Amino acid sequence: xxxxxxxxxxxxxxxxxxxxxxxxxxxxxxxxxxxxxxxxxxxxxxxxxxxxxxxxxxxxxxxxxxxxxxxxxxxxxxxxxxxxxxxxxxxxxxxxxxxxxxxxxxxxxxx
Numbered sequence: 001x002x003x004x005x006x007x008x009x010x011x012x013x014x015x016x017x018x019x020x021x022x023x024x025x026x027x028x029x030x031x032x033x034x035x036x037x038x039x040x041x042x043x044x045x046x047x048x049x050x051x052x053x054x055x056x057x058x059x060x061x062x063x064x065x066x067x068x069x070x071x072x073x074x075x076x077x078x079x080x081x082x083x084x085x086x087x088x089x090x091x092x093x094x095x096x097x098x099x100x101x102x103x104x105x106x107x108x109x110x111x
Contacts, residue, residue, distance in 0.1 A: 039098050 032040070037054055040061075044053025047060070065072045083090045 033095070035095055035099065039095075039102055042102055 040057045041054040043061075044055075044057030047053075047057060049056035079094060080090055082088075083093050
């Protein structure tokens with residue numbers, strides 16, 4: 001008896017939504033790397049978000065970032081200038097900082 005080859009399926013889209021039903025008017029979809037999603041979920045669990053740790057952590061980080069926007073902009077500029085001087089990809093560098101903070105290894109890649 002000959003076995004059938006597996007059916008090729010499209011990868012499932014992973015989506016998490018955090019929504020305040022009283023004030024939530026918009027859904028924003030962004031692409032995250034597996035590492036970013038794992039770090040966000042880990043943060044969310046550390047902060048006590050059980051049902052949707054990734055989405056809720058992301059929502060809190062956006063809210064915190066917007067509440068301290070001048071500070072975030074200054075920090076972003078410092079990091080961006082460093083990456084320019086060291087010839088690093090900004091996103092890889094920031095992800096490596098987040099991974100190091102969370103206790104994982106990761107290195108920023110050169111451009």
